[in-house]
Amino acid sequence: MSQPQLATASTPSPLSSRELRRALDTLHAIGEACTGSTDFARRGVEHLPRLVGSDLTTLVVCDLDQGHRTVVPSGMISRREVEVFDRYFYEHPLVREHGRNLKAVTKRIDDLVAPAEFHRTPLYNDYYRPIRIEHVMAVPIHVDGRFLVSFVFNRSGSGFTDRDRDLAEVMRPHLSNL
Numbered sequence: 001m002s003q004p005q006l007a008t009a010s011t012p013s014p015l016s017s018r019e020l021r022r023a024l025d026t027l028h029a030i031g032e033a034c035t036g037s038t039d040f041a042r043r044g045v046e047h048l049p050r051l052v053g054s055d056l057t058t059l060v061v062c063d064l065d066q067g068h069r070t071v072v073p074s075g076m077i078s079r080r081e082v083e084v085f086d087r088y089f090y091e092h093p094l095v096r097e098h099g100r101n102l103k104a105v106t107k108r109i110d111d112l113v114a115p116a117e118f119h120r121t122p123l124y125n126d127y128y129r130p131i132r133i134e135h136v137m138a139v140p141i142h143v144d145g146r147f148l149v150s151f152v153f154n155r156s157g158s159g160f161t162d163r164d165r166d167l168a169e170v171m172r173p174h175l176s177n178l
Helices: 017-031 037-051 079-087 093-098 122-128 162-177
Strands: 056-063 068-072 135-143 147-155
Touching: 017 037, 017 162, 037 056, 037 068, 037 147, 037 162, 068 079, 079 122, 093 135, 093 147, 135 162, 147 162
Parallel strands: none
Antiparallel strands: 056 068, 056 147, 135 147
């Protein structure tokens, strides 16, 4: 019989059975009677924020060759905001991290660049600040060298915790399979 894992400062505690049950219920709600990619995007955007709180959740398709982001379902982000984002597409820390990385995992911008440093970038000042987003976490569900598809969680207040990231990461391969 295995011993329970003890949490230490360097080892986060494993997700609880309640958290894992909520993750399974969320997967079921997204996948149940899903009729296609648009329905999958709509269901994901609807159900995932109930699992990991988010002020704005989107499914994003990044065309890595063209440097263009499409937000699904359409209308979640204005055309002007997409144009501003695309101006800094290749500079975006999450696009750089996940872009052509076939082993991409869930990351927060804070995992890649210090918040103070990020807040000095044109990407933050021209895109995130005007839409009042302070924290971003991306869950890559498809990376094939040309396209990067991710669910993206955005918050204006508190940052995403390690548990938020771990919970999203436990969902990632299953969302990819859906």
